[in-house]
Amino acid sequence: MNDSTNNFLKESADIISAIAKNPPGEIELIAHVIINAFKNNSKVLIFGNGGSASDAEHFTAELIGRFKMERKGLAAIALTTNTAALSALANDYNFDIVFERQIEALGSVGDIAIGISTSGQAVNVIKGFKLAKKLGLTTIALSGQNGTNLKEITDLTLLIQSTDTPHIQEAHILIIHTICKIVEEALFT
Numbered sequence: 001m002n003d004s005t006n007n008f009l010k011e012s013a014d015i016i017s018a019i020a021k022n023p024p025g026e027i028e029l030i031a032h033v034i035i036n037a038f039k040n041n042s043k044v045l046i047f048g049n050g051g052s053a054s055d056a057e058h059f060t061a062e063l064i065g066r067f068k069m070e071r072k073g074l075a076a077i078a079l080t081t082n083t084a085a086l087s088a089l090a091n092d093y094n095f096d097i098v099f100e101r102q103i104e105a106l107g108s109v110g111d112i113a114i115g116i117s118t119s120g121q122a123v124n125v126i127k128g129f130k131l132a133k134k135l136g137l138t139t140i141a142l143s144g145q146n147g148t149n150l151k152e153i154t155d156l157t158l159l160i161q162s163t164d165t166p167h168i169q170e171a172h173i174l175i176i177h178t179i180c181k182i183v184e185e186a187l188f189t
Helices: 003-021 025-039 051-064 083-092 095-106 123-135 145-152 165-188
Strands: 044-048 076-078 112-117 138-144 156-160
Touching (some): 003 165, 025 112, 025 138, 025 156, 025 165, 044 051, 044 123, 051 165, 095 123, 112 123, 112 145, 123 138, 138 145, 145 156, 156 165
Parallel strands (some): 044 076, 112 138
């Protein structure tokens, strides 16, 4: 293996290792906020762009289907999957409002809005968070090192200490899986 490949793998391992070495307080807090929402018959709205859109859909699938145990489905919606709504909103208005408008239509007090943005700079994610807060939803951000501005507009923000998009996404998947594990165990064991 060449040095570039070795360095890439080492960087990824270091980021994942740092998550595992730190107390899981932030991850557990996010999981318990989600658990309480489900106990109160609320739902989780999840969104992001590009790879983060895929992560939002993955997260949603784990909650609706199952993570590791057979159980009833949990109320989660990926705001990235309705291509008719996304394309109509982007065409009729602009792409900046695609999550904001769906939160307006689907969100209720007590629900959770989870936005995933590796950079923390996505205008449509930021607008979604701002409206979610205004409507009384709990807001949770998963981002990278440059997403510190999300802390100002969300209730909970978990930042991966990296600026490298692939490594941030790898960490987000680990965090999503950990949250799903905690949620399932709390609600179904």
